[in-house]
């Protein structure tokens with residue numbers, strides 16, 4: 229691996245390991261890398277692996293370093309997070325003298341990773357980032373960690389419940405690009421919803 233790529237991975241890893249946001253921390257990145265390692269064996273097309281790994285490592289660095297509260301804050305984060313992380317990546321990538329093609333391809337994937345349900349990604353690396361990030365929707369470790377940390381915060385739990393009911397539950401695998409990710413999404417969603425139902429029944433999770 230090129231030295232500048234390794235340095236950029238190390239810098240992002242440091243930023244993510246210091247994140248106070250449990251939804252966007254080092255665990256989120258390492259689970260996505262694990263999924264990418266599997267997905268990479270299922271795609272029979274030319275992929276720039278440096279671009280994928282850098283995009284995964286840097287895509288949430290802005291969220292990991294900024295925190296805006298309330299609904300307006302959450303909305304601003306949603307609108308700006310792609311651009312914010314892209315600018316952070318660009319700055320350090322230029323300092324590390326990363327070649328321009330790699331830098332631009334990573335920047336494109338990061339900028340477009342939040343996306344709208346209608347957006348279409350133009351590069352295979354951006355599609356991969358989109359898929360492995362979306363698989364994280366159903367990470368039990370991620371969501372339960374968040375719940376445990378915030379269960380005494382009534383406003384936060386109310387917002388999470390609304391998000392769960394009107395956004396998460398309605399998400400389908402249609403917007404994912406690769407067959408493996410689509411089938412994983414469906415499998416993980418099913419397991420997640422079954423677990424939530426059981427936990428609610430047992431009174432462990434109160435949503």
Ligand SMILES: [Fe+2]
Nearest residue numbers: 256287288361
């Ligand atoms: Fe993410």
